[in-house]
Every structure is written in C-alpha cells, then in structure tokens.
Amino acid sequence: MYEDGWIPTVCYQCKAECSILAHVKDGVVCEVKGNPRARGKMCVKGMAGITSLYSKERLTHPMKRVGERGEGKFEKISWDEAMEMMESKLRALHEKGEGHKFTYSMFPHSATDPKWRFMNAYGGFITTGLPHCDSAKIMSHLHAFGCFPNHHIAPIYYSVPKGGLMIMAGRHPFGCMDDASVARDILDAKERGAKLIVIDPIFRTEAAKADWWIPIKPGGDASFFLGVCNYLIENDLYNKDFCEKWVREGDMDNIKSYIADKTPEKMSAICEVPAADIIKLAKMVAEAPSACIDAFKSIMYGNAMDWGHVWSIFLVITGNLDNPGGQPLPELTPMAPVEPIPTGPDLKELGYHRTGPNREKFDNYNFIMQPTWYAPQAIKEGNLKIFFATECNPALSEMGSSVWRDAVTLKDDDGNYMLDFFMVSEILPSETMKWADLVLPDQTNYERWELLYMPWWYNYSHGAAICRPVVKPVGEARHTNNVIIDLGKKMFPEYFAFKDDVEYYDIELAGVGMSIQKLLDNGGMWNTGAAGFYKYKDSGKFGTPSGKIELEFQMYANIGKEWPDPAMPVEFKVDEEKFPFILVNIRSMFMNNTGAWSHNNAQLRDPVSGVDSNPIMINPLDAKKLNINDGDTVSMESSTATASSIVQLTEKIKPGCVGIIHGFGQTVGKVATQSGPWINDNDLIADAGSHLDQQDLCGGEAHVSTRVNIYK
Amino acid sequence: MKQLSIMVDMDRCIGCKTCVVACRNHHGLVDHRNDMPGEIPYYIKVESKSEGTFPDLTEDFWVSPCKHCKTAPCATACESGAIRKDKQTGIVLIDKDLCVGAQKCIEKCPYGVIQFNKAKNYAHKCNMCFDRVIHGQEPVCVEACITDALSFGEKEILKMRAEAKGKEIVKKMSSQSIIYVKSATQ
Numbered sequence: 001m002y003e004d005g006w007i008p009t010v011c012y013q014c015k016a017e018c019s020i021l022a023h024v025k026d027g028v029v030c031e032v033k034g035n036p037r038a039r040g041k042m043c044v045k046g047m048a049g050i051t052s053l054y055s056k057e058r059l060t061h062p063m064k065r066v067g068e069r070g071e072g073k074f075e076k077i078s079w080d081e082a083m084e085m086m087e088s089k090l091r092a093l094h095e096k097g098e099g100h101k102f103t104y105s106m107f108p109h110s111a112t113d114p115k116w117r118f119m120n121a122y123g124g125f126i127t128t129g130l131p132h133c134d135s136a137k138i139m140s141h142l143h144a145f146g147c148f149p150n151h152h153i154a155p156i157y158y159s160v161p162k163g164g165l166m167i168m169a170g171r172h173p174f175g176c177m178d179d180a181s182v183a184r185d186i187l188d189a190k191e192r193g194a195k196l197i198v199i200d201p202i203f204r205t206e207a208a209k210a211d212w213w214i215p216i217k218p219g220g221d222a223s224f225f226l227g228v229c230n231y232l233i234e235n236d237l238y239n240k241d242f243c244e245k246w247v248r249e250g251d252m253d254n255i256k257s258y259i260a261d262k263t264p265e266k267m268s269a270i271c272e273v274p275a276a277d278i279i280k281l282a283k284m285v286a287e288a289p290s291a292c293i294d295a296f297k298s299i300m301y302g303n304a305m306d307w308g309h310v311w312s313i314f315l316v317i318t319g320n321l322d323n324p325g326g327q328p329l330p331e332l333t334p335m336a337p338v339e340p341i342p343t344g345p346d347l348k349e350l351g352y353h354r355t356g357p358n359r360e361k362f363d364n365y366n367f368i369m370q371p372t373w374y375a376p377q378a379i380k381e382g383n384l385k386i387f388f389a390t391e392c393n394p395a396l397s398e399m400g401s402s403v404w405r406d407a408v409t410l411k412d413d414d415g416n417y418m419l420d421f422f423m424v425s426e427i428l429p430s431e432t433m434k435w436a437d438l439v440l441p442d443q444t445n446y447e448r449w450e451l452l453y454m455p456w457w458y459n460y461s462h463g464a465a466i467c468r469p470v471v472k473p474v475g476e477a478r479h480t481n482n483v484i485i486d487l488g489k490k491m492f493p494e495y496f497a498f499k500d501d502v503e504y505y506d507i508e509l510a511g512v513g514m515s516i517q518k519l520l521d522n523g524g525m526w527n528t529g530a531a532g533f534y535k536y537k538d539s540g541k542f543g544t545p546s547g548k549i550e551l552e553f554q555m556y557a558n559i560g561k562e563w564p565d566p567a568m569p570v571e572f573k574v575d576e577e578k579f580p581f582i583l584v585n586i587r588s589m590f591m592n593n594t595g596a597w598s599h600n601n602a603q604l605r606d607p608v609s610g611v612d613s614n615p616i617m618i619n620p621l622d623a624k625k626l627n628i629n630d631g632d633t634v635s636m637e638s639s640t641a642t643a644s645s646i647v648q649l650t651e652k653i654k655p656g657c658v659g660i661i662h663g664f665g666q667t668v669g670k671v672a673t674q675s676g677p678w679i680n681d682n683d684l685i686a687d688a689g690s691h692l693d694q695q696d697l698c699g700g701e702a703h704v705s706t707r708v709n710i711y712k
Numbered sequence: 713m714k715q716l717s718i719m720v721d722m723d724r725c726i727g728c729k730t731c732v733v734a735c736r737n738h739h740g741l742v743d744h745r746n747d748m749p750g751e752i753p754y755y756i757k758v759e760s761k762s763e764g765t766f767p768d769l770t771e772d773f774w775v776s777p778c779k780h781c782k783t784a785p786c787a788t789a790c791e792s793g794a795i796r797k798d799k800q801t802g803i804v805l806i807d808k809d810l811c812v813g814a815q816k817c818i819e820k821c822p823y824g825v826i827q828f829n830k831a832k833n834y835a836h837k838c839n840m841c842f843d844r845v846i847h848g849q850e851p852v853c854v855e856a857c858i859t860d861a862l863s864f865g866e867k868e869i870l871k872m873r874a875e876a877k878g879k880e881i882v883k884k885m886s887s888q889s890i891i892y893v894k895s896a897t898q
Binding site for chain 2: 030031032033041042044047048050051053054055056127176181183184187203205207208209213215257277519532589590602603605606607608609612619621650652654655670672674691
C-alpha cells in the first residue's frame with residue numbers, strides 16, 4: 001500500500017486543501033511541494049505539515065477523562081472501550097427521541113462527508129465555521145442571483161484582464177486560504193496591467209503590493225460601496241444593457257429611489273473614507289473592463305447581511321457576474337447518492353437556536369446550517385446533550401469563548417454535566433480537548449483517505465482530488481471518518497452497507513464518471529480548470545425564484561430589510577466612550593486560525609519561519625494620547641473580558657483601531673505555550689447567546705469584533 | 713567567472729517564509745519530532761522594511777540566503793580548508809567532513825548566515841542546493857516560492873531577464889550571487 005517516491009495527495013494544514021506531492025523516502029515523508037498538475041503551489045503552513053505529522057506531541061491513543069472537565073486529566077483506553085462509550089451515549093439519547101440534541105462540529109471535506117451522513121441518519125446536526133465566515137455572502141448572493149459562491153469561490157485572479165480591478169475588502173488572500181497559488185495569480189494579473197485595490201484598516205502585505213490602499217473604518221464597507229453604487233447610478237455609469245436584460249422588472253427603479261440619498265458625501269461620514277476617494281473608485285470601476293470584490297473579514301461584522309447585499313448590488317450594476325475578472329458563478333454538480341439516503345432533521349423545527357426563548361427572532365434568519373455560536377445557550381437550555389468536535393477548537397474559536405468553556409462544565413441539580421457527553425478527535429493536543437470526556441487520536445492527511453469534492457467547486461472549477469495515505473499512521477491514530485463509519489455500521493447498518501471509506505467515495509465518484517483509481521491514475525486529481533463564463537446566458541436565467549437578478553430582498557419585507565442599511569455594525573455603536581477602540585482581529589498566513597496543529601507546530605511558531613507572538617498593534621498617535629510606549633504591557637478591556645499583552649506601535653493601523661492576530665489562546669501543548677505573549681481575541685468578544693441584543697438576527701452572521709479600551 | 717545566482721523580485725516577495733520551511737525540509741534541518749521554536753537551523757531568512765507614516769506607507773519584503781561571496785571571508789577564515797568556492801558554479805561550499813568546528817567562518821561572515829551543529833561539531837549553510845543544481849534543477853527555495861518571486865540561473869542571464877521585465881537592480885542590496893530587483897516605476 002505504501003511506496004517511496006513523490007506521491008500525489010492533498011494538504012490539510014488549512015481548509016484550502018491544495019493538491020500536493022509528498023516525497024516519501026524509506027516510509028517517511030521528508031519533503032512536500034505543490035502538485036504541478038494542479039496549481040503547483042504549497043504555502044508555508046503546508047510545508048510545515050511534516051512537523052505536525054511527526055511531532056512527539058501527536059495524540060497516539062484514545063483517552064478518557066479522569067478528572068473534572070477543564071482539568072485536562074486523561075487515561076489511556078482501548079479503541080473498543082472508546083467505541084462503546086460513544087455508542088452507549090448515542091443510543092441512550094436516540095432512544096429518548098432526542099437525536100436533535102446531538103451536534104457534530106466539523107468541516108465537511110465533501111458535501112457527502114461520511115460524518116455528515118451519520119448525523120443525518122441519527123437525526124442530529126452538524127455545525128461548521130461556515131456561518132461565521134460566509135453566511136452573509138452566501139445568503140445575499142443566493143437571494144440576488146441564485147448561486148452559492150462561498151468564500152472559497154473567490155474571484156478567479158488568473159482570469160482578470162489588463163485594466164481589471166481586483167478589490168480586496170478586509171481580505172488577505174496572500175494568507176492562502178483559497179489556494180496557495182492565489183498570491184502568484186494576483187501578482188501575475190498586476191504585472192499584466194490589472195489594478196490591485198486594498199480596502200483595510202490595517203496595512204498588510206496585500207496593501208504593500210497594492211496600487212491603492214484605502215484605510216477604512218471597520219464595518220464601513222456597506223456604506224463605502226453604497227457611495228460607489230450611488231455615484232455609478234446617479235451618473236449613468238452603471239451597466240445599463242446588463243441590468244435591463246437580467247434584473248427583475250421594477251428593481252432598477254426601486255434601487256434608484258433607495259440609493260438616491262446614499263451619496264458619497266453622506267457615506268463618507270460613516271466609513272471615514274473621503275468622498276473624493278469613493279468617487280475616484282466609482283470612476284475607475286466605470287472605465288475598467290472588469291471589477292471583482294474579495295471580502296472575508298469585512299463580511300463578519302454585525303452588518304454583514306447589509307454589506308453582502310451591497311456587494312451583490314455592486315456586482316450586478318457593474319455587470320461583473322460570471323465574466324473574466326468578475327464574480328464566478330459556479331453551478332451545482334452533485335455526485336452519485338449512496339443509497340439509501342438518510343434524511344436529516346428539520347433545522348428550522350429542531351435546530352437548537354430555534355428551540356430557545358428567542359425562537360421567533362431567529363425565524364428571520366435563513367441559513368442552511370446550525371451556527372456554532374449558540375452552543376453555550378443550548379447547553380444551558382437543555383437542548384444540546386452530546387457534542388462531537390473533529391479538527392476544530394471551539395474552546396477558542398467561539399465568540400465569547402470563556403462562556404463556551406463555562407457552559408460545558410455546567411452541572412444540573414443532581415451534579416451531572418448539562419452537556420452529557422463530549423468527544424474530541426484531534427491530531428495534536430487542542431485547547432478544547434481539556435473539556436472532553438473522550439479524546440480520539442485522528443490521522444493527518446498523510447495517513448488517511450479523504451475525498452475532496454464539493455458539488456459547487458473545488459479550487460476554481462469542478463474537480464476532485466484524493467488525499468491518500470502515504471505513510472503508516474502514527475501510534476493507534478485512526479481517521480475519524482472511519483470511526484464514525486464503524487459507529488454507523490453498528491447503529492444504522494442500512495445506511496452504512498458499504499465496505500469502507502474508499503468504497504463509499506467510489507460510489508459517489510461514479511456519479512461524475514470518476515473513481516478513486518481513476519483519480520490516482522490521473523495524478524491524484526481531476527480538474528480541467530475550465531470555470532466557464534457567462535453561463536447564465538446558456539440557460540437564459542439566474543437561479544432565483546423569478547429567474548432574474550433580484551436586487552430587492554422581498555423575503556425580508558417583514559423586518560424592513562428589503563434594502564441594505566449603510567449604518568455601522570450594531571456592536572460598534574454601543575459604549576463608544578467607554579471603549580474607544582475598535583478591535584480588528586486579523587488572520588496570519590502562519591496560523592490556521594485556532595487550529596491546534598499550527599499553534600503546536602514548531603516551525604509555524606518559530607520566529608524565522610512563522611509567528612512567535614501576538615502583540616497589540618496600536619497607531620503611535622493613539623499611543624501618545626494614552627502615554628503608551630512600544631513594548632509596554634497593557635490591558636485590553638471589552639464589555640465582557642479583560643486581557644493583557646505587549647504593545648507594538650505601528651503606522652500600519654488606522655488610528656482608533658487596535659489589532660491582534662486571531663486564533664491565539666492555546667494553553668495545551670509545549671510549542672503553543674512556550675511562545676508568546678498573546679491574547680485570545682475571542683475571549684474579548686461578547687458571547688452570542690447571552691448578548692442577543694448585539695446579534696444580527698436577519699443575516700445569520702455573528703459578530704467577530706468588538707469595542708475595547710486600552711490602559712497600562 | 714562562472715556564477716549561478718538567485719534573483720529576488722521585491723515586487724513579488726510577500727515575506728511568507730514558505731522558502732524557509734521548504735529549504736529546511738529539503739536539507740533535513742528540522743527534527744520534526746523534538747525541535748522547539750527558536751532553535752531550528754535555517755539557511756534562508758525573510759527580512760522586511762516599512763517606511764512612511766499612516767496612511768502613506770510602503771513595505772518591501774525579501775529573502776536573504778548565503779551570498780556566495782566573490783572572495784568569501786568564511787573561506788579565507790577557515791584554517792582547515794573546509795570551505796571553497798566551486799569553480800564550476802560559483803557556489804561557496806562547506807565540507808563538513810573537513811570542518812573542525814573552529815567557527816571562525818561564523819565570526820567572519822558579514823551576513824550571519826552560517827549555522828553551527830553543536831552536537832556534531834560542524835558549520836553548515838546554504839549550498840544553493842548544490843545536489844539539485846548539478847542535476848539541472850532549481851534550488852528548492854526557488855521552486856517552492858509561492859509567488860515566483862525567486863528565479864535562478866547564471867548571473868548575467870538573470871540580469872538580462874530583469875531588464876527585459878523593466879526591473880532595476882537594487883545595487884545597495886545585491887551581492888555576488890543574490891540579485892535584488894524592483895520595478896523601475898516604483
């Protein structure tokens with residue numbers, strides 16, 4: 001099964017999952033690089049994946065908790081005992097008819113991930129980071145032009161023509177979250193005459209390479225682009241031919257009425273970008289052959305749905321849909337179903353955020369998955385009883401993460417944990433593990449099979465890649481997919497009649513004319529790279545109910561949100577005097593957010609090859625007012641928590657903002673705890689469930705930023 | 713003279729450090745099982761410089777490996793004859809079997825790029841992937857660079873390529889085998 005040589009497989013140091021080659025010598029992975037048959041690149045996180053694979057801190061055997069939750073005390077157990085623990089707990093809850101009180105937090109690698117299948121068979125829900133990161137973009141684009149371009153469907157930079165505009169709004173694609181080739185593609189486009197425009201309160205690497213950096217007030221993107229759209233419409237600079245042909249009748253008249261008072265001057269007062277710059281960008285857009293927006297962080301604020309809506313409007317009125325250099329519109333191509341198909345539970349009826357006291361408010365919310373951030377609330381209300389977490393770190397990644405940690409230790413009057421059972425499967429020790437009842441050692445991407453396929457796109461077009469075991473697994477590590485398949489065979493044999501994960505993938509792949517063997521024969525992947533353009537012309541319609549582009553969101557008429565609000569996010573409008581700074585939590589290309597692997601990877605926490613600390617970035621103008629010097633230790637206080645770290649004075653941040661890297665906070669593992677100092681940003685952010693007044697109840701977005709005060 | 717070189721396009725380097733890790737992996741510099749941050753040897757490092765005040769800022773990134781000096785101070789300093797500049801390639805090489813661990817090369821290197829293996833008592837550094845280039849391959853940092861900011865070849869040819877792309881050589885940074893270039897318009 002194992003062989004030496006350069007073996008095609010897939011990286012999994014982050015969710016981009018780039019196709020790679022692993023150099024195996026004498027049964028050991030010694031080098032890795034991008035697969036030249038794919039997009040040919042692999043980033044620093046990926047290169048450091050070998051260190052995760054061979055770290056002496058790898059989890060190598062199942063363990064069960066012996067102390068209280070949070071103490072992190074475990075003893076080694078057998079796989080048989082681990083399987084029995086899970087099965088007995090799951091059966092007991094299921095027999096009570098409360099399958100919906102089981103949630104699995106994970107990242108499905110394909111829409112038909114076997115773990116997701118198990119959850120559907122059981123009647124539980126999965127949660128992912130998707131609602132944090134994507135929901136507003138996904139929902140607004142779905143409402144407007146009926147497609148599903150999540151944040152991994154960024155503009156195709158290799159398609160941007162000379163003169164095209166690449167606009168990054170709070171997006172840092174050089175961090176390789178889409179594909180390791182993206183930075184190259186952006187710089188190639190720039191070399192052929194495309195323009196890079198970066199809108200960001202922090203001057204980061206993308207801004208350093210940009211033709212134009214526009215520092216903006218965090219959360220000001222909706223107002224900024226409304227100003228741009230106002231100028232385009234008021235001055236007849238929008239794409240009239242496109243709008244006349246494709247926009248629903250009446251919507252253009254309505255948007256003209258709505259947008260008439262969203263002038264660059266008025267919008268400038270909100271976003272703190274000069275009106276002249278808003279007009280300058282509008283004129284550039286009008287003259288450019290294409291324009292695209294790539295946004296990520298900016299779509300995570302409390303006005304995310306408004307910003308997503310404006311983003312959609314901008315793309316439509318400039319005709320930048322499914323064109324070279326614009327927003328790609330992937331079509332859906334599902335794989336073959338593995339019969340019989342288990343039907344999942346009704347999210348709207350049984351999802352735990354729907355079952356609490358705020359149920360009616362959440363009926364405005366319209367998303368396809370259970371959001372993660374109401375888990376503490378659900379535990380308190382008795383709506384979450386069993387929780388599984390695989391390759392995720394909710395003890396750090398939940399907003400108000402201290403509330404999450406408290407919730408999982410809550411006990412009822414009889415002294416039993418309110419959350420009855422908690423399983424974590426991981427590769428390296430994670431913060432979340434400390435609260436687990438059962439810890440299972442997972443396999444890295446170098447030890448396991450995994451099918452990478454999404455019914456929309458995988459890395460720029462339809463395609464699939466196969467992650468395959470290239471070396472023997474470390475210790476007793478088992479891939480969690482196989483653990484869950486085994487549980488499925490015991491509990492729901494009718495849905496798990498296939499032999500193993502490989503056969504399961506083969507059945508699915510047959511639906512698109514592929515198989516595991518064909519993928520292997522083809523160098524580990526299948527992807528023509530053909531994204532296709534103007535596909536809506538072929539079908540003569542968009543995927544909306546009317547078949548036309550729908551600019552007015554009539555589905556939100558009941559809450560008065562037919563059109564976007566240019567106002568700042570709600571969380572920035574409270575306690576401005578007490579907490580004068582806006583916290584900007586940025587992504588680092590060396591970290592996979594809160595992922596335990598990067599925080600316990602010696603190369604990624606090494607000062608020469610990674611990032612070894614997480615100082616608080618402050619502009620010298622603000623520091624002077626506070627009498628703070630570079631290197632001082634200061635406290636950062638939000639409405640819900642206080643943390644301290646050292647200050648880094650930098651001209652690279654907009655005055656009025658403070659910046660830290662998102663994802664720090666790991667207190668488990670030698671590597672993570674040796675480096676420092678750091679702050680866990682999510683501890684400072686209000687917990688969603690207990691701060692509903694600050695939560696967006698119409699767009700399905702969470703607030704991942706907050707106001708803070710800084711003092712010595 | 714013959715001189716193989718690496719050209720660093722500062723318009724494209726984003727300081728991502730991919731080359732640092734690729735280099736370590738290729739040369740076996742990491743003990744993946746045991747190494748802790750801050751103690752892992754390296755043959756190439758990333759540097760940067762930002763200038764200006766908010767909001768008028770610039771920032772450059774570049775990589776800095778061994779410069780394979782024309783007259784290498786490390787070779788001159790070495791009394792055991794372990795360091796030589798290869799005539800065919802211009803690459804400065806340390807023969808670890810001849811190295812006696814005197815570390816004089818480390819004292820004399822103006823760029824601070826020579827590493828020392830205490831356990832095995834020898835000095836080591838970037839050899840421009842001699843094992844690869846003599847087989848017609850690029851150094852691993854050049855192959856791994858995610859933005860194609862690095863290119864490899866004979867120095868005179870790299871300079872011609874830079875000129876054809878409208879790039880100027882940043883003379884104050886460039887040295888015998890590492891050439892730094894930027895767009896002439898920037």
